[in-house]
Amino acid sequence: MASPTLSDVAQAAGVSYATADRVINNRGNVAQKSIDKVREAVARLGYVRNVAAANLSRKRVYRLAFLIPTGSNAFFRRIRAHILQTADHFKADGIRAQIVDVSAFSAEALRDGIVDLIRRDFDGVAIVGLQSQLLETPLEELRDQGVVVIGLVSDLPQGVRSAYIGIDNIVAGRTAARLTGMAHAGGPGKIQTFVGSMEARDHAERLQGFCDVIAADFPNLTVLPPILTKDDPSELHRATISALSADTRVTALYNVGAGNRGLIDAIGKAAGSRPFCVVHELVGHSKQALTDGHIDLVIDQRPDVEVNRAFAILRALIDDRAPPPLPDLMPTIYVRDNLPAETLNDTMEA
Amino acid sequence: MASPTLSDVAQAAGVSYATADRVINNRGNVAQKSIDKVREAVARLGYVRNVAAANLSRKRVYRLAFLIPTGSNAFFRRIRAHILQTADHFKADGIRAQIVDVSAFSAEALRDGIVDLIRRDFDGVAIVGLQSQLLETPLEELRDQGVVVIGLVSDLPQGVRSAYIGIDNIVAGRTAARLTGMAHAGGPGKIQTFVGSMEARDHAERLQGFCDVIAADFPNLTVLPPILTKDDPSELHRATISALSADTRVTALYNVGAGNRGLIDAIGKAAGSRPFCVVHELVGHSKQALTDGHIDLVIDQRPDVEVNRAFAILRALIDDRAPPPLPDLMPTIYVRDNLPAETLNDTMEA
DNA sequence: CGCAAAATGATTGGCGTCTATCAGAAAATG
């Protein structure tokens, strides 16, 4: 009934513990015949290495770093809170995780942040990345030191990271479009879009996906050229007001980027009926706006799920074993009725 | 830099290892003064018990059972696959999980299944439950043996389980209604609903939530009385055809229960434009129907997430410690654009 | 004060694995 140990395996295979150990840890200097005997015994007994004992014995400590942009962005505050909370829980499993601040969206700053990591002896790092060649050399250096690197939320140059954890932003845009299209019930419409910056890859991809679906499946709708907002709430506020008051009746608004507070305020103050509104990321104010009926949909990338995955994947990569079965990550649709219970979001509001 | 051990704590507190151990394991026979000293040292050093070492030492084995209804239901096949996969992964952590079959939706059979568990020495069980008083006595007996019991997907009588892991079906129904309402864009409409059985609590709750939202926020829409289908695909097939051909133009279909294959077939064969269609649970055929454009939305309860949670919560309850931070569980909305990548679902199709 | 009760210290033998060492046996080599 009890799980077989490596001693049991050795005995069953008719070899010594030392030989069995040599086999399962690939230490070499073992005859093929012995390897086969041990493998057979492992299979027969259903031996599985006890990771608790293994980690204890080899004093495994996972030192993880999360490179996260600074700034007051509500979304990244959410990410940070999740990381800290998860890190706290995993302390008992020998995992130390810390957040390293990088100034937001500057390739140079990010490169410097990565260079700093090199001397700090981590086992794995998760980075909110950028597509910049500046990062490639330092990331290669990190990797050469045996540090596992993954992209989080926003991808790194593909050659130098072991995994990317984040949603597909084309899918996110397509999803927004599908629902916006549905909400027109076959009638005509004009959709005003807002982007923070067309250089931001996620923004561009979302807009791309959005336009693709509208063009393909909703010929009755037209997508107006995006208004640039720099993710700045006051810019959005202004742009929203002008979109609402334009003669050409806009039937829907879709903000690809951040700064939703401005959009929401503008809508909240506007009189009469409003267009169908879709934004990204569920945070304090977007959630409130859903509840209040100021907006209709929020497409969220579930940073909590992403952080969970990041921890699990980092651990798996460091141990060089298969990650546990984890929920898939995809853009999640919130309406006012399926909002998650209050957890972190409220405390985030401040 | 290295984590403090209990010996370090004892030393820092100026007591012996034995006393420190007595404190952190609540063994009693310790003076308050010593307790305080140890607590202070723990806080000061940031001591966290090494669970790997602890579990190793106490030979912790988590024996878990999942009581799952038998039958060819695609949803439960999905659940089973996830359980087996997760169980396999956690073998290395000293977790043995097995699935125990119960014949579907019979309170008597479920009671017998629970009674069988009593003699089988599990540490925790997750049960796809029913609201039946029949279950209370055997569940109490289980609990008295120190077995942790949680409800999964469908709740148990509340007094006798430690947690429930599943979505709120009222929320699920409300979500379906919100989107169905949106899809009418303010125009008039008639919605045909289908339920498996009004005795099934989840069905009743979904319908309830659905009707509530339509009544409150979409006065232009009417919900037709539900058609009973017993979750039988051929019943649904028939009912769908008649709903589609009725003189009174139906603008939306909402199936609260299972048997979607019949509904999908009927729609696929129908000519011309079809009503807006919403169903529950993403499985092989509902996913295909979304992709093919036969239906518009699938509300899913993410059984993979549920199973993940079940394992984590059971472990936490057995160890009497806080569960790890986990993603919230809520009805998830799928359109054809945000479908998860293929994992289990395909193999499930057979 | 004296005695029982309560509290503490000191210590031990695991748990299953890793890592290392060393002697001895088997196999390959010329």
Added chain:
DNA sequence: CATTTTCTGATAGACGCCAATCATTTTGCG
């Protein structure tokens, strides 16, 4: 065949914690 090379066995000390024992000290109380 002797000699080298390759392989094997036996063993031991960690890792951090648990559970238990036993001797000793401190405390409370009459």
